[in-house]
Amino acid sequence: MSTSTSTLIASTQSEPLQAVLRAPLQAAPELVAPEPEHCPGPESEQAGKGDACDGCPNQQICASAPKGPDPDIPIITERLAGVRHKLLVLSGKGGVGKSTFSALLAQAFSSPPRAANGEQPSASAPAPTVGLMDTDLCGPSIPRMVLGPDAAKTSIHTTASGWSPVWASDTLALMSIQFMLPDQDAAVIWRGPKKNGLIKRFLKDVEWGDLDLLVVDTPPGTSDEHLSVNSFLTASGVDGAVLVTTPQEVALLDVRRELDFCRKAGIRVLGVVENMAGFVCPNCRGESEIFRASTGGAKRFCEVENVPFLGSVPLDPRIGMACDFGESFLDAFPESPAAQRVEDVVRQLRETIGLEARVANP
Structure with missing residues (x-):
């Protein structure tokens, strides 16, 4: 590690941790050149002061940029005034099926509640109105999972009052950077400040309207996107987070870091879901262990960390097929063990955040 890099890291880590987590993010100033490799970010208290800033054309701009409370926070709070509940889906590990599970959660929440035995709800049973916000800006897969191939032909409509979300059904609205890209294969090659800016626009400029629930799908890790979502939503309130993992210890290592992030950021952990816990054969409906829980899996993890265990969802190959076609x-x-266990998770979350009462008494 170079001297300048180690100095920058040391200066950044010298800031009080709670101050970093709680600091409202400012709008990024207009820069005259790309940020250097180790740029602390124009919104950081170290902007214009770190070793990486020496000789940068943006140094004076970043140093003089305002660092006070973000004036957009009240606007975001007002915009989300009609959203009754907000739920984050997190995982420190990539590849655990977090985006897939976010899509399943949103689809389940936006449908009339099913009975505990998996029976179809009555036609008169009310369904909540749900928004699904995709903050995985470099891997926006939510549109394809919910809309199928039509996602590539879908774009955002702009009105006088902001951006209109894409409605997948009468009760499910989507927002993703995928709707803004020229084609579905276009890469998003952005640094942190630009990502923060788009997440802010998803909350500030999108006409979410009256929603019973907003589900926020986040990328793996505990960095820019997570800090942005937490900072922007602090004033309007977040009900909590669902952590998604797979049974093996390698995945649980990163989930422990995500849990630590939630505790330091003051985000309530509603529970942990163990995804892909076994394989369900569509023909015989037997289950086989794919990822061995060498240290006890998510259930043991929850017992040790004293957080709720929401259940294990087995791997069903038809989930991938349904996501490919947007179904x-x-x-x-509905008869699949995976579907029934997702519904079990949704029932627990409804009760925990109080959404059941809202659905029963609209």
């Missing part, structure tokens, strides 16, 4: 796996295969 609801829960509606197409």
Whole structure:
């Protein structure tokens, strides 16, 4: 590690941790050149002062940029005034099926509640109105999972009052950077400040309207996107987070870091879901262990960390097929053990955040 890099890291870590987590993010100033490799970010208290700033054309701009409370926070709070509940889906590990599970959660929440035995709800049962916000800006897969191939032909409409979300159904609205890209294969090659700016626009400029629930799908890790979502939503309130993992210890290592992030950031952990816990054969409905829980899996993890265990969802190959075609796996295969366990998770979350009372008494 170079001297300048180690100095920068040391100066950044010298800031009080709670101050970093709680600091409202400012709008990024207009820069005259790209940020250097180790740029602390124009919104950082170290902007214009670190070793990486020496000789940068942006140094004076960053040093003089305002660092006070973000004036957009009240605007975001007002915009989200009609959103009754907000739920984050987190995982420190990539590849655990977090985005897939976010899509399943949103589809389940936006459908009339099913009975505990998996029976179809009555036609008169009310369904909540749900928004699904995709903050995985470099891997926006939510549109394809919910809309199928039509996602590539879908774009955002702009009105006088802001951006209109894409409605996948009468009760499910989506927002993703994928709707803004020229094609579905276009890469998003952005630094942190630009990512923060788009997440702010998803909250400030999108006409979410009256929603019973907003589900926020986040990328792996505990960095820019997570800090942005937490900072922007602090004033309007977040009900909590669901952590997604797979059974093996390698995945649980990163989930422990995500849990530590939630505790330091003051985010309530609603529970942990163990995804892909076994394989369900569509023909015989038998289950086989794919990822061995060498240290006890998510259930043991929850017992040790004293957080709720929401359940294990087995791997069903039809989930991937349904996501490829943009169909609801829960509606197409309600008899699947995976579908029934997702519904179990949703029932627990409804009760925990108080959404059940809202649905029963609209």
